[in-house]
Amino acid sequence: MRQVIQNLEESRIREVANAGMGRSDVLAFWFGESDEVTPAFIRQAAIDSLQRGETFYAHNLGLPELRQEISNYMSARHGAIGVDRLAVTTGGVNALMLAVQQLVDAGDEVVAVTPVWPNLTAQPAIMGGRVKCVALAPVDGAWTLDMDTLLRAVTASTKVLIINAPNNPTGWTLDRIAQQRILDHCRLTGTWILADEVYERLYYEPSVNGCAPSFLDLATPDDRLVVVHSFSKSFLMTGWRLGWLVMPPAMTHHMGKLIEFNTSCASVFTQRAGIVALQRTDEVTPQVVAHLKACRDTLVPLLQAIPGVQVAMPRGGMYAFFKLPGFDDSLATAKRLVAEAGLGLAPGEAFAPQARGWLRWCFASKEQQRLVLGVERLRKWLFAQA
Numbered sequence: 001m002r003q004v005i006q007n008l009e010e011s012r013i014r015e016v017a018n019a020g021m022g023r024s025d026v027l028a029f030w031f032g033e034s035d036e037v038t039p040a041f042i043r044q045a046a047i048d049s050l051q052r053g054e055t056f057y058a059h060n061l062g063l064p065e066l067r068q069e070i071s072n073y074m075s076a077r078h079g080a081i082g083v084d085r086l087a088v089t090t091g092g093v094n095a096l097m098l099a100v101q102q103l104v105d106a107g108d109e110v111v112a113v114t115p116v117w118p119n120l121t122a123q124p125a126i127m128g129g130r131v132k133c134v135a136l137a138p139v140d141g142a143w144t145l146d147m148d149t150l151l152r153a154v155t156a157s158t159k160v161l162i163i164n165a166p167n168n169p170t171g172w173t174l175d176r177i178a179q180q181r182i183l184d185h186c187r188l189t190g191t192w193i194l195a196d197e198v199y200e201r202l203y204y205e206p207s208v209n210g211c212a213p214s215f216l217d218l219a220t221p222d223d224r225l226v227v228v229h230s231f232s233k234s235f236l237m238t239g240w241r242l243g244w245l246v247m248p249p250a251m252t253h254h255m256g257k258l259i260e261f262n263t264s265c266a267s268v269f270t271q272r273a274g275i276v277a278l279q280r281t282d283e284v285t286p287q288v289v290a291h292l293k294a295c296r297d298t299l300v301p302l303l304q305a306i307p308g309v310q311v312a313m314p315r316g317g318m319y320a321f322f323k324l325p326g327f328d329d330s331l332a333t334a335k336r337l338v339a340e341a342g343l344g345l346a347p348g349e350a351f352a353p354q355a356r357g358w359l360r361w362c363f364a365s366k367e368q369q370r371l372v373l374g375v376e377r378l379r380k381w382l383f384a385q386a
Contacts, residue, residue, distance in 0.1 A: 008122060012331055012350035020338040027374045028344035030334075032117075032168060032318065033238040034292075034364035038273075039284055042237065045276040049269035058265040060256040062088025062244070066271045069278040070244050074229075077209040078216040084249045085221060087256065088271060090263045091241035092198050092230030097123050098258055099226045099245060100160075103192050104129040108159035111191075113145065115321075115351035115358075117168045120196060124160065132158075135354045136172055141322065142312035143170035147178060156189045164196035166203060166212050169321045169351050169360040171314020173203070176213050183218055183225075192224040198243075201234040201285050203316040204293045210286075212316050222248050233318065234285045235277045242266055242274050292318055295363040295371060302375040303361075306382065320361040321348070324382070328357040341381035343374055 013030055020026040037043075061067065067083045074081040089095040096119060104110060106128030112121050114133045121131050134153045136143040154161050161182070165174040174182075186193050195215045203212040219225045230243035247255060259265065277284065296313070300320050303311045308325030327333045330347035337343045348358030365371055 004125060004128065008126070009118075011118065013346045016331070016334045016338060016347060017344065019335055020344050023338075023342070025342045026338060026344050027342060027370055027377065029362045029365070029374060030344045030346045030360075032362055032364075033232070034236055034288070034318075034366070036236050036364075036366045038236050038240070041280065042235065042273045042277050042284075046269045046273040049272035054268040054272065056268065058268050058271065060259045060265055061086070061252065062266060063268065063271045063275070066275050066278075069275050073278045073281065074216070074246065077211055078214055081216065081246060082221070082249070084252055085246050087245045087247070087252060087259065088266050088274075089243045089245060089259070090266050092196075092228055092232060092243040093119060094241070094263060095228045095230070095243040095245045096120065096194070096196060098255060098262060099194050099228065099247075100124050100127055100129075101262075102251065102255060102258055103160050103194065103226070105159070109157050110160045110162060111150075111153050111158050112162040113150065113164070113167075115143070115167075115170055115348065115355040116162075116164050117196075118350055120162050120164060124162070129159070133352065135352060136167075136170060137354075138310065138323070138358075140312060141310040143167070143172045143321070145172065145174075145178070147181060151181070151185050154185060154189055154191055156191075158189060158191045160192045160194050161186060162194045162196070164199075166199040166314075166316025168199065168317055169319045169346070169348070169355070169358075171312075171317045171319060171321065173205075173212050173315045176218070179213055179215055180218055183215060183223070186224065190224070192226065195225065195227045197227050198230040198233055199317045200229075202289060202292060202318055204289075204296065205315050216246065222250070224248070226251075231274055231277060234288060235281070236284065236288060237273070237277065240270050240273060242270050292364055295365055295368055296320070298368045299361065299363045299371045299375070302372065306375075306379060318362055318364045320363055321355075321358055322361065323348075323358045326385075330356055330359055334359060337378070337381060340384075341377045343377045343381070
């Protein structure tokens with residue numbers, strides 16, 4: 001067995017969740033998904049596909065119809081994105097891993113902006129890459145990027161820069177000026193940018209195109225840029241495992257080869273559901289975003305009202321990232337909250353060593369009263385520790 005695989009850390013989020021799964025008294029906010037089911041018309045598209053007997057292999061790069069719908073969807077927000085730049089994947093996780101497999105050789109230097117979902121740093125390590133992290137810093141609960149520090153870290157020796165914005169877990173989001181500086185710098189160093197933009201529609205600031213700033217708005221088709229997307233968050237389709245990649249046209253054929261040796265293709269009935277989701281996006285995503293904003297606006301002020309808590313209003317994503325006063329071991333704290341308060345949160349150290357004292361709360365809850373009840377449990381638990 002490869003040593004790098006043996007050295008991989010197990011998910012700290014799963015470690016906490018496993019301690020509370022099966023307990024009906026636990027309010028669980030540890031995973032990054034809504035508790036709302038996929039809309040009925042999307043589910044029906046998959047059912048209809050199965051009834052037609054569409055249970056066979058598809059093209060490695062995805063159904064032509066789905067790739068065209070993705071092209072239409074992306075072009076409406078970011079300018080022309082041709083089908084020749086697109087590949088359908090078996091989820092956003094698969095999309096990220098495929099991109100890393102195509103870009104990272106053993107020994108390559110990879111820079112990642114953290115705190116971040118742990119897969120983004122584990123995947124290049126699996127490929128033998130040398131991962132160097134540039135950490136965001138919390139200022140009054142809001143995590144911010146020192147741009148000069150990042151640009152100094154990315155040199156001609158850096159093969160790939162990995163950025164997730166809007167960010168899981170912090171809600172940090174890049175602005176246009178920062179994106180342009182990063183893109184210009186990476187053009188000079190010859191560094192690939194791997195941009196995880198799966199939360200781009202879960203953005204709560206005013207915007208012209210209804211999403212967060214994207215590198216696609218600034219880059220040319222031939223720039224060294226790969227962007228990852230997923231149906232999971234904006235379409236309430238986490239369990240469907242369907243995503244896509246945007247890349248330079250010269251890369252797409254080779255991505256198809258790589259998909260063949262990973263999963264061969266996404267299932268046809270799942271892709272049929274994706275087609276309908278994109279065609280009827282205006283019936284899903286705006287409502288999802290409005291509801292998540294209401295959930296955010298319910299939860300964060302309640303956390304801010306707890307004395308000593310550090311938390312800022314996230315601009316994007318679906319998480320409140322906060323620090324409790326006097327509790328610096330987030331894994332131990334999260335486990336105690338499950339056992340003693342019936343409250344399930346994700347430990348900050350799952351996302352970066354610098355976030356060890358922080359906790360992530362996924363506010364994608366169908367019932368906002370669950371968020372209120374969760375904060376009440378947290379308050380009572382904190383009071384009992386005083």
